[in-house]
Amino acid sequence: MKRRDFVKSTALTAIGTSVVAPLSALAESPVTHFESEDLSATAAGPDANGYPLNFIALGDWGRNGECLQLETAKQMGDWARVNPSDFVLALGDNFYPKGVVSEYDPLWHYSFESIYTAHSLQGDWFAILGNHDYYSEPDAQIRYSKISRRWHMPARYYTKEVSLGQGKGKVLFVMIDSQAIVQNYQDQHPEKQLAWIDQTLKEASADVKWKIVVGHHPSYTVGPRVSNYDTLAIRKVLNPIMEKHKVDVYLSGHEHSMQHLKPEGFTHQFISGAGSELTHVTPGVAYSRFQASENGFMYFSIDEKRLNVKAISVTGKLLYNTQLTR
Ligand SMILES: [Fe+2]
Numbered sequence: 001m002k003r004r005d006f007v008k009s010t011a012l013t014a015i016g017t018s019v020v021a022p023l024s025a026l027a028e029s030p031v032t033h034f035e036s037e038d039l040s041a042t043a044a045g046p047d048a049n050g051y052p053l054n055f056i057a058l059g060d061w062g063r064n065g066e067c068l069q070l071e072t073a074k075q076m077g078d079w080a081r082v083n084p085s086d087f088v089l090a091l092g093d094n095f096y097p098k099g100v101v102s103e104y105d106p107l108w109h110y111s112f113e114s115i116y117t118a119h120s121l122q123g124d125w126f127a128i129l130g131n132h133d134y135y136s137e138p139d140a141q142i143r144y145s146k147i148s149r150r151w152h153m154p155a156r157y158y159t160k161e162v163s164l165g166q167g168k169g170k171v172l173f174v175m176i177d178s179q180a181i182v183q184n185y186q187d188q189h190p191e192k193q194l195a196w197i198d199q200t201l202k203e204a205s206a207d208v209k210w211k212i213v214v215g216h217h218p219s220y221t222v223g224p225r226v227s228n229y230d231t232l233a234i235r236k237v238l239n240p241i242m243e244k245h246k247v248d249v250y251l252s253g254h255e256h257s258m259q260h261l262k263p264e265g266f267t268h269q270f271i272s273g274a275g276s277e278l279t280h281v282t283p284g285v286a287y288s289r290f291q292a293s294e295n296g297f298m299y300f301s302i303d304e305k306r307l308n309v310k311a312i313s314v315t316g317k318l319l320y321n322t323q324l325t326r
């Protein structure tokens, strides 16, 4: 499948033919399951790098271009022009200071559309909510999916599967709404969401090679929130589920830095929350493999045996490069 076809079919999947997951009975709001897309090696754009799946992960960004948001966006565009990128994952705190009030809020223009302008960034963005997005109207970010071709948030939590090629298995993304869990918002029925996460991971098909949970709040960090309520709250309820189902990666934002942490257990934690404002990190913590308080984004490249992660700075510097293998 050519890249152009992939983009088109993804958009159709998101807008037209979303399939409601069988587990939706557990969820309060409808949960959308994206059909698997076939990303053969030939689908790669600029320079095929040997991986059938590549994507950018960016959190904590929408500040009207300030705090190096604009410069980081430009670097993302440059990166995606010469490196294949199938989509962008937006990891929450998409709009500071207080989310958006509607799908017509001017911030869509000032903090998103006029910032991530590169042609290479016009593919699909799959987004989740952060705590700041909750201050106004979180569901406006779901509704924007109907206006924008590239923005996809089908529900407050949802799944996405991507094929790694014929007979090569697939990657399961479980996109969660961690703010509802951390704050225990009763109207959002966090216990139902947790049951859904558990069930979704449990029922992952045998050809799922990598399980990636994507949420806004990290469950470990070496930033300012090392032992904050948020961090401990999400760790308490999410980590047992991720360990039970051998989740390979928990990818989050919330901390305004980039980190790779490997606490005891199975799951690797990556934080990519350096889309605009920065906060400090503390080096030397036993479970940390990498931390940087620099603007930038993470770039994931995955095949059936390798999961490669790079941290790229706002100036295009490769800050970190690591690979998990099967
Ligand atoms: Fe944030």
Ligand SMILES: [Fe+2]
Pocket (backbone or CB within 6 Å): 092, 093, 130, 131, 132, 216, 253, 254, 255
């Ligand atoms: Fe946050």
